[in-house]
Amino acid sequence: MPIIIFIIIIFGIKENKNVFDLFIKGAKKGLEITVKIFPTLIGLFFAIGLLNNSGIIEYITKIVEPILEFIKFPKEIFPLALLRPISGSASLAVATEIIKNNGVDSMVGLIASVIMGATETTLYTIAVYTSSVRIKKTRNILIASLAADVTGIMMSIIFCKILFAM
Amino acid sequence: MLNILWPIFVVLSIFFAVISGNVENLNRAISTSTEGAVSLTLTLIGTTCLWSGIMEIASNTKIVDYLAGVLKKIIKYLFPNINKNENAQKKIIMNVIANILGLGNAATPLGLQAMEELQKDNIEKDKLSNNMMMLIVLNTASLQIIPTTVIAIRTSLNSENPTKIIFPIWLSTICAAIVGIIITKLLIKADNN
Structure with a gap:
């Protein structure tokens, strides 16, 4: 820097x-x-x-926990992964809570930080860009962008685990 | 988007808390929730101002020209036939540079101007053109050198090493951008056949 x-x-x-x-x-x-x-x-x-x-987040997380465990996805990160593509400020609020509650230098805290830095608010961006030129047919752009988001989130977890192995 | 999400969050939470007898927790949440927003804003103000200042210097120097030189080749690969519309090319390059320098507020207007330029070349006006798809995907990838917001949050929470996350952020962003670009290229190809 x-x-x-x-x-x-x-x-x-x-x-x-x-x-x-x-x-x-x-x-x-x-x-x-x-x-x-x-x-x-x-x-x-x-x-x-x-x-x-x-208590609703714990409730939903409990339902999907077996799947998360199966793909080795840290369950604390799940709410952030859900909100990240939808809203920038909402995910900022969630990420801050996650980082605070789990410790800023803990593995979960590091992963949440990396996800915030490595991904964007996909849905908002698509909405603004297409509506500015009044386009309705968006040709599966959502698939490409969401695939990029999922990759970003997965890679954040993987790189954190490799680079910050404790 | 938030006009839909926000009321859902609030109503659902209150409803769920009442059913599960969790109202006391909610009372506490209501009275303490604004503290989080205030302390986050206080931390963000310092770092955001500092980096906006530094990046303002950068965007007024030849650094922008050097970056544009490097980017031109990549842009040509990502946006075939963009040479025909010089204005669009210029706007796209400026948009990408603003993203890279972390000037989010400058990036969006430039991106929208690029969309307008691309719309001029667009044959079917109600449908995204190939180049438009690529521009949107590039803007949904977070191509930023310094993730200032995250660093500010980590600093405020007394991290031992707030900038430790920069390297994995670069790696993850690049992977995400590559996947986005490849899938967009594939979608375009599939449409042409």
Whole structure:
């Protein structure tokens, strides 16, 4: 990370850019983004908090547990895997809860972190991109994108287990 | 999407809790749930501002041109016949670069402009063209060098090594993107036959 920052700033200096002004401009944008998503996060932490404490997640996880065990899928990750393609902010809320509850440097915490970094909100992206040009026939794009998501999630688990074997 | 999901989550949770006699837990959840959102936002503000600032510098330097040079070859392979529409090609390259630099808010408008350009070349206007499919798949893969949000969360939870996850994230993302691209190519091929 420091190396990336170093390279970027050297480039800026070499090209005689007002590096600090640019930085401030970008940081301002960052602040706007964070403020903009705050109401969404409040709403979702509320809903996710209810889900977590109603016992319904344990109930559903218990039903699918044999399958998860069979494919060696960590059951703590299951709610995140379900929500990740659907909603970015909801999965952010769930991932934060999972990481907090299982320990940030535990295997489950690491896997949840990697999944958040390695996958995107597929359904939202498809909806925005197709509706912007008013297209209805989407030619199985969902299959390709969801296959990519499943691969991303599975690979996150596999790479974590290989790289962080304890 | 959340207009459907959010009410389902809330109603289902309350319903389930009442049936299973779990209402006390719910009361606690309601009063503590906003704390999580507040502390997450507080952590995100710092890192998001820092990296948006750094990436703003990057997007104003020749780094963008170098990346575009590298990407041109890949783009040509992923989007056959894109040469005909130079505007579309430019927008697609900028969209991919914004994704790579983690400028999500810049990436989406560029991606949508690219969609409009591609729609001009599209023969059946109500159906995704091959190039559109590829653009969408690239945008559903999370091609990001620095996963700043995850690092911010891990830092706030006092991780011993918040950036430890970067390498496996790169590996997993690349695998996911390759699978997405291959399946899209296969779908396109199947349609042509």
